[in-house]
Amino acid sequence: MCLFSLSFLWGIILYLNPHYKQIIITVAVIFCLIFAIYKTATVIKSQRDKEEIEIKSHLFMRNIAILLIMIFLMISGFIRVCGVDRAFEVISEIDDMNNIIAIGKIESISRKNDKTLLILKDSCIKSQGKWKKVPKIQFSTKKKINPNYKNLIKIKGQAQMPQRASNPGNFDYYTYYKSKGIGLLLKGTILKEKKSENIEYFNGLDNLKYLFENSIEKNAFKSDIGILKSFILGDKSQLLEETKLLYKEGGIIHILCISGLHLSILGLFLYKNLRKAGAGFLLSGSIGGFVILSYVFMTGFTPSSLRAFIMFMLMLLANVSGLHYDMLSAIGFSMIIVLLINPFYVLNTGFVYSFVSVFGIAVFASKTNEKEGEKTNKKKIFGNIKNNLRKNFNFSLSMALFNMPLNAYYNYEINVTAFIINFFVIPFSSILLITAFFASLSGILKIHILTKSLFFTCHIILMFFEAICTIFNRLPFIKILTGKPELINIIIYYLILFLYRYACKSLKDKIFNKNKTLGNFLLPFGKDITDKFTGEIRNNKIKRLIISVAGIIILIFILKTKPCQGFEINVLDIGQGSCNVINDRGRAFVIDAGSSTFEKVGKNRVIPFLKYKGIKNIEYAFATHPDLDHINALEEFFLENIEVKKMVIPYNLRKSQAFKNLLNLAKKSKTKVIFMKRGDKLVKKDFTLTCLHPHKNFPEENENASSLVLELKVGKTKGLFTGDVEKEGEKSLIASNKLKKYDFLLIPHHGSKYTSSDEFLNKALPKISIISAGRGNMYGHPHKEVLDRLKKYNSKIFRTDRDGMISIMIENKKIKVKKYL
Known part of the structure; x- marks a missing residue:
């Protein structure tokens, strides 16, 4: 069933992202399956024993049936998402x-x-x-x-x-x-x-949700209201940004979302207690299923909660009918149902995390826990505690290992202590959910003493969560910036995990008995593999620790993004503002970073881009002039603990009050400040940045005209960054005779008609012109006059307000421009 669900999923992915790599992988998988069937047929022909031929023939037909079903489901997934997507095309018209x-x-x-x-x-x-x-x-x-x-x-x-x-x-x-x-x-x-x-049921759920919200707001501790509303009801409107960031960095942000964990806790709690009270399978299952379905509707019908509901009902059905409940088959079946409802759930991070996490538990933790559950302990109380701790550790480690590529893909960084934090948090999440649920319920019923006691318990648990996250987040070297990994890296990562679970298991006699070195390498991934080794190796804790650390380093290395192999200039779309990032094989040089359109543009736009590229620090940050739409993101770099090694500002504006805050932040961060003037150069191995303007004695009254103008030279390719330089600045540039013909030009002042004069453009003669401006900005940038002048000089125009980020790639003396939108 898992193979079938993955085939359906892959059909959807091929439609959403028809990249050549995905197509190659699809063809390769189908080819491998056909080859396996062909080899099976060859083996059948070589057999002489009739009984053996019948067995092999049955296997041959089974493989053909599986292949045909997989191809059918892949095509079905493609057609399903295609049909749903047509409705979105109507809106664009x-x-x-x-x-x-x-x-x-x-x-x-x-x-x-x-x-x-x-x-x-x-x-x-x-x-x-x-x-x-x-x-x-x-x-x-x-x-x-x-x-x-x-x-x-x-x-x-x-x-x-x-x-x-x-x-x-x-x-x-x-x-x-x-x-x-x-x-x-x-x-x-x-x-x-x-x-x-017939809407009483849904209106009743809405009223019940409203009662729960009021109960939490009136009775819970003020600092806990946002967390509890998010945790129980999925309402994040009152969740503090600091709390969200703390939980995200600690790797426990998942507990603030209504997920399968919540439903599993609530459903199993009801089901098991009803069974203990003497209710039958059918009655207990029906009540548990009805409560969970109501909870799913009340909290927004998320894909993760829908997955948990389907799997819970399949488990109950298996218990009632006396059939074996196979977790992997339940995961596959629920995935197909969820994607049939909405194939675009595949774009939902909650869907991805939910299925990957539960799949990791099914493949790794559940089977290990089954083996440990078979062992008995003479001291039952101690044995139960020990087994529960082992189960919790296996769950936490499985989730951490399987979610690590997702954290790298969505957040561009990995917290290596996330599984330790989850080890402490997950058991208390069950207690918190049940306690908060009954606290809210008692608040609705106005049982004041019970309500206060239960909400106080919730407060203690949440304080414990905060303390655990704070302690581990402050440890050095726990966060590893990976950048966004390629799909092939993620596939290799998961293949290594499956190699451990299946391939090594089937080859244990050959590998573990004959090649202990390879066996030692696979030791940290699970206890069932560890048991194959000799007592000496199995009990050597130091060796196990060394091998565990080595295994984790190798897995993280696979996810690590390779630095940019060439020379790249990225002109970011940050609305009405400017931000240019030069990426020289992973080393970042930023020229301006600010916006008047978006709040916290550094935190929400520039820094996420740097993380996406795997850039940890900034070599040089240039502030061409002190307008906020050019420097407010630079100020955020220091507030968000992004290391800026050197800051560069114009020499003649070194005493400007507008630069005061930026310079103070640089001083606190021990960033070296350089004052640049005409003729100064920054020379690196692959490029040179030369300051063409302003000269040392240029009047400082007009800060726009005093903007740094930087000439970039990469081999024979030349470009010009101009900030907001205006008439007086352009005249000074023209008079200096420093201007040359440029392959690309960053148009001054977002395309204002008071810049880019005919005299200036006649000197620069840019082949490519790039304008950074906000969509529908109040100034009307870029102005028609500037666009007309650029067309007169046959310059190819790119605009961030239409094209999104614009990338200029320089490699092997060739220049290539790419639009993000």
Whole structure:
């Protein structure tokens, strides 16, 4: 079943990312399967024993059937996602987004601060006089409304499509909403609401959620409200950013999401206690299943909770019918069902983490725990505690090993102590969930003493979580920046894990008995392999520790992103601002970093990009002038503990008050500050940066005109970075006779008409012109006059407001420009 589900999943991936590497892998896997079948057929022909021929023939037919089903499911996955994606294409055809009329059924209701958010399914919009079916719509309004589930509503307002990430490493709202099946965001008013029948159940769940929210807000400790609402109800509106960051860095952010862990804890708690009370399999299972399904609907119907519900029901069905429950088959079956509901769940990080984690537990932890469970201990109490600790360790280690590539892929870094933190946190998560649930319930029933006692217990547990994360996060060398690994690296990583579990198990007689060196290498990955060794090796703790550390280092090395092999200039899209990152084989040189469009642009846009590229520190940071839309992200580098080795500012602006905050931050971080003037050079092995402007005595009154103008030379390729240099600065540049013909030019001041004069462009004659400006900015940048002048000089124009990040790659004396969007 796992092979079948992976085939269905791969069909979806091939549609979403039809990259040549994926196609090659697909063809290679099918070829290997065909080759295996061919070899089986060859073996059958060589057999003389009739009984042996029958066995081999049965195996041959079974393999053919499996191959055909896998190919069928892969094609089915491709067709399914293709059909769903057509509805999203309709939205891209809408011309006017300012006055949209739409209808749809209310699927979910949430209230955040003063807003009401509705998710509408079975949606249609009116476009060009016709009603067209579209994906789900997220409708928001500031008016106080009290709609009911399943009601059909007609709405009117201003709509927009979720924005795609315009830089690598940035949060992709388009993918996020698409993974939820949402294609349109609409703000406006409700024109009409038609009541639907048989909605009492869903309205009751909404009211129950509201009661739980009130109970938590009134009775829980103030510092715990956001965490408990997120932990129990999936509402992150009051979750503090500091808490979210602490849990993320500690590798326990998953407990703040409604996941299979929550449902498993709640469902098994109800089921086991009902069974102990004397209820039958059917009654216990029915009550447990109904409660879990209600909880799934109440908390937002996430893919991870849906997976847990399907697997829980399969387990109950197996118990009632007396059949064997196979966890791997249940995972495969639930994956197919979840992806049939919405194939774009494959883009949801919750879906990926949920299935990978439970798969890791099924493959590694569950089988190890089964063997340990068979062993008895004379001292039962001590034995149970020891076995529970071992099980918890196996669960934590399995989740950490399987989630490590995902952390590298989504977060671009790995916390090597995450499995230790989870070892302490996961057992208490069960206690926290049950305690918080009954604390909220007792608050609703107004049993004050019990409510206060239970919420106090929750507070103690959360303080313990915070202490554990804080202690381990402060340890040196626990965070390893990997960058975003390639898909092939992740596949190799998982292949090594499966090699341990299956290949080494089948070859134990050949490997472990004859080649102890290879056996020693595989020792840290599990106790069942360890048992194959001699007592001397098995009991040598120092050797086991050394081998364990070596194994982890090798796995991390596989995920580590290779530094940029050539020379690359990245002009980031950060709205109305400027940020240019020179990447010289993994060494970063930043020229300006700031924006007036986005808040915390360094934390949310520039730093994630650097992490994506695997860049840990910045060699040189150049601030061309002190406008905030050029330096506020540079200031954030210091606040976010990004190491900046050297800071460069214009010599004539060294006393500018606008630079005061940046220079103070640099001083506190012990960053060397360099004052640059015309003629100064930064010479490196592969490139040279020369300052063309301003000269030492240039008037400092006009800070834009005093912008650093830097000439980059890489071999015979030349480029010019101009900051916000204006008329006086351009005149000084022209008079200096320092300007040459350039392969690429960063247009001054975001394309303002007061820059890029004919005289300036006639000297520079750029083959490629790049403009950094924000979408729909209030200044109207880039101005038409500048665009017309650039066209007159036959310069090829690239714009961050349309093209996203623009990359210039220089290798083997060739220049290549690539748009991100």
